[in-house]
Every structure is written in structure tokens, then in C-alpha cells.
Amino acid sequence: MHSKMLVWWLVQLGYLSWLSYVSTVKCAAVMKRRKGDHFMDYADVVETACQTGPAKLVPYSNFGRKLINLFLCITQFGFCCVYIVFAATNFEQVVAHYFPSAALDIRSYMAIMMVFLIPLCWIRKLKYLSPVSLLANILQTSSLVLIFYYILQDLPNVSSRPAFGSWKTLPLYFGTAVFAFEGISLVLPLQKDMRTPKQFEGLTGVLNTGMVTVSVLYFAVGFYGYLKYGEVVKGSITLNLPSEDLLAQLVKLMMVLAILGSYAVQFYVPMEIIWPSLSTYFQNGPYQLIAEYTFRTVLVLVTLCLAAAIPKLDLFISLVGAFSSSFLALVFPPVLELITYWPNVGRWTMAKNALIIVFGIIGFLAGTYASVESLVDAFST
Incomplete structure (x- = not known):
């Protein structure tokens, strides 16, 4: 996938993700009025929609809740695995440059990181993770500024890069893009924790402002990153930064620390789902x-084993995005909207949601197949 078409497809997937977020927030508001609750998470909304929707779906309300929680856990653990691969890959590159004789296998760096990740994941209260999350955000923001400093230098002409690669790479790109935009599990909790939840919605609300900001950053990094490095661009743009430059190596280390902090926050979500039952x-x-x-x-050790089994950053991202994020972000929200407003669903709403569902399922099948096929090819060679 190349620079011009990359941005076009990213715009489309960003728009579809935004539609899913907006419809989920609206459905949650409807369910709160029906049940009288002040807060519902994603699974609560789906369960209540089935309970208060078409009579045939009432027996499946508990199944709907469990299905959402299952995909949430798969997605969050997938994020954790990707974070381990990302951190280990960047750390390995730094060590290999400055201490080539002491360089280890990437799986060894993953194991070393467990010394930091396990104690972080022992933190049981989200409020105690807030300082960790704040530090991670500061490091990521600082790293992003420095990344733009590198990729905006000596850019070739846009016409020097082809507008499109091959259709074969499109499913892999689908998984990667959906992985990047997927955050639907955090939408309702963020609204709940705001002092004025009403400011979350609206034209200039937190949701729209956040989506536009994040999308612009994705577009910029994707477009200029490929324009700068072309065919040799790697799974993470940080891996393309010049190894001989001390500042570039500092960026990689900052990103490693930021990702390790973000791991603990992502890990918190499935723990809140799984542990209360156990x-x-x-x-x-x-x-x-x-x-x-x-x-x-x-x-944590399970995520380590999965990451060690598939230490291919770009392919792991695509697999997680296509397999689980596609359902959470593109399939379940339109289904939820149809259930919520049934039988008073307009033709436009029906057509729109049907197209998004079909697109999400096709992306799931094609993206998962392409990711698995690429992983098999990578390991076989």
C-alpha cells in the first residue's frame, strides 16, 4: 500500500470507525433511559439492547454480553502482545547498534521486559496507573514530535512514489488501519469519567475533536513516513530512524518506555472483565x-509467549486488527444500532448498517487470511 492510496483508505476506515463510535454512544444513551442506569459499558449496552429489543433476541442477551467481552479480551490481549513485540524490536535495534557483541535474540529482550511489566500489572486500581499513563503520553508526544523532525527532512517528490501497490496487500493494510483506530471499549468509560459528559458529543465535542486529531496524526505519519522511506519502510516508523544518530536512538528508548506503561493500562481492561467471575x-x-x-x-506470561511465537510486528498488528478489532469496531456497532431502534429503522439506516457489516465481515475474512498466510510465509523462509 502506497502513500496516496494509503491516506484515502485511512480516511475511509477512520470515517467508519467514527460512525461506529457515534452510534454506540447514542445507543448507550437510549439504553440508559430504558434501564435507568447512569453508566453502561459496551457489554452492558449490548445486553440491555437485546433484553429490551425484539422479543426473539431476549434469550440471547447474556450471550451477547459474553460475546462482546470475549472480543474485548482478545483485542486487549492482542494489543498487549503487539506492545511487547514493538518494545522488544526497538530495544533490540538500540542495543545491537551500541553493543553489537552483547546483542541477544529478540525473545530474550521480551523476557527481560517481564521484570518491569509484571510489577506494573500487579497494580489493581486504575487511579494508581494514572501517573504511569500520564508519563507514557508525555513520552509518546515528545517522540512523535522528534519523529516528524526526521521524516519531514529531505522529502522526495510525491510523484516519485507509486499511488498504489497491489490488491494483495490491501487486506493486510485493512487489519493495520482497523487496529490503529480501534478504541471503542474506551469510548463509554471516557464519557462517564468526564465532569460534563454532555460535552463528549456534539460537533466540537471530545469525541469528534479526538477522532480528527488522531486521524490527522495517522495520516501524516503514514503519508510522510512512506514518502520518506518508500519500500524500505518498516512495521514501526521508529525502526527506520538513523541508527547512528543519538537523538533517534533516544526516540526509540522513549517509545519503549511509553509502550511498557501503556501495556499496563491495556491489561487493566481484560482483568476487569475476567477476574470478578474467577x-x-x-x-x-x-x-x-x-x-x-x-x-x-x-x-502477562501468556502474552509474552504469544508475542515470542509471532515476533513480526507489522504482521501481528494486522492479525489482531483483522481478527478481533474489525468485529468490535465495524460489525457489532451497526448490529447494535439496528437492535436498538428496531422496528423503527429507516431505509437509509438499514442500508448504511448493512454495508458496514458486510464490509467488516469481508475485512475480517480477507485480513485474517492474508495475515496468517503472510506469517506462514515469513516463518517458512
Whole structure:
């Protein structure tokens, strides 16, 4: 996928993701009025929609909740695995440059990172993770400024890059783009934690402002990153920064620290889904606490094993995006909107949602197949 078409497809997927976020927020507002609750997460909204929607769906309300939670867990653990691969790949490049004789296999760096990740994931309260998240955001923002400093220098003419590569790479790109935009699990919690939740919606609300800002950054990094490095661009733009430049190596280390901090925040979501059900099997007291810490440690090690099994950053991102993020961001929201407003669904709404659902399912099938096929080819060679 090349620079001009990359931006066009990114705009389309960004727009579809925005539609999904908006429809989910509106459906949540409807469900809150029906049930009288002040807050509902994604799974709550789906369950309530089935309970209060068409009579045939009432028996499947609990299944709908579990299905959403399943895909949320798969997606969040997928993010965690990608973060491990990203951090290890960048750290390996720095060490290999300055200490070539001491360079290790990438899986060794993944194992070293467990020394930091496991204690971080022992933090049980989200408010205690806030300083970690704040530091990660500062490091990421600073790194992004420096990345633009590098990729905007000595740019070739736009016409020097082809507008389109091949249709074969489109499914891989679909998974990568959906992975980048997927954040639907955080939309409702963010609205809930605002002092004035009404400011989340609207033309200049937090949702629209955030989506535009993030989209512009994605477009800029994708467009100028490819324009700068062309066919040799790697799974992370940081891996293309000049190894001989100390500032570039500092950017990589800053991103490694930022990603390790973000890992703990992403890990918090599936723990909040899984552990409450498991905790009922343990008595209150120290045994329950020990069991929770043990379970957290085991889950972190599971993500390590998955990351070590597939240490290909670009292909791992595409696989996670196509397999799980596509359903959360492109399939479930339009289905939820149809259930919420049934039977008073207009023709335009019906057609729009049907097209998005079909597009999401095709992307899921094609993207997952292409990602698995590319991974098999990569390992076979």
C-alpha cells in the first residue's frame, strides 16, 4: 500500500470507525433511559439492547454480553502482545547498534521486559496507573514530535512514489488501519469519567475533536513516513530512524518506555472483565489476593509467549486488527444500532448498517487470511 492510496483508505476506515463510535454512544444513551442506569459499558449496552429489543433476541442477551467481552479480551490481549513485540524490536535495534557483541535474540529482550511489566500489572486500581499513563503520553508526544523532525527532512517528490501497490496487500493494510483506530471499549468509560459528559458529543465535542486529531496524526505519519522511506519502510516508523544518530536512538528508548506503561493500562481492561467471575472461587482474605496476583502474572506470561511465537510486528498488528478489532469496531456497532431502534429503522439506516457489516465481515475474512498466510510465509523462509 502506497502513500496516496494509503491516506484515502485511512480516511475511509477512520470515517467508519467514527460512525461506529457515534452510534454506540447514542445507543448507550437510549439504553440508559430504558434501564435507568447512569453508566453502561459496551457489554452492558449490548445486553440491555437485546433484553429490551425484539422479543426473539431476549434469550440471547447474556450471550451477547459474553460475546462482546470475549472480543474485548482478545483485542486487549492482542494489543498487549503487539506492545511487547514493538518494545522488544526497538530495544533490540538500540542495543545491537551500541553493543553489537552483547546483542541477544529478540525473545530474550521480551523476557527481560517481564521484570518491569509484571510489577506494573500487579497494580489493581486504575487511579494508581494514572501517573504511569500520564508519563507514557508525555513520552509518546515528545517522540512523535522528534519523529516528524526526521521524516519531514529531505522529502522526495510525491510523484516519485507509486499511488498504489497491489490488491494483495490491501487486506493486510485493512487489519493495520482497523487496529490503529480501534478504541471503542474506551469510548463509554471516557464519557462517564468526564465532569460534563454532555460535552463528549456534539460537533466540537471530545469525541469528534479526538477522532480528527488522531486521524490527522495517522495520516501524516503514514503519508510522510512512506514518502520518506518508500519500500524500505518498516512495521514501526521508529525502526527506520538513523541508527547512528543519538537523538533517534533516544526516540526509540522513549517509545519503549511509553509502550511498557501503556501495556499496563491495556491489561487493566481484560482483568476487569475476567477476574470478578474467577474471584468467586476464592475465599475473601489473603488467599484471594494471592490468587489474583498469580492470575495477573500468568496472563502477562501468556502474552509474552504469544508475542515470542509471532515476533513480526507489522504482521501481528494486522492479525489482531483483522481478527478481533474489525468485529468490535465495524460489525457489532451497526448490529447494535439496528437492535436498538428496531422496528423503527429507516431505509437509509438499514442500508448504511448493512454495508458496514458486510464490509467488516469481508475485512475480517480477507485480513485474517492474508495475515496468517503472510506469517506462514515469513516463518517458512
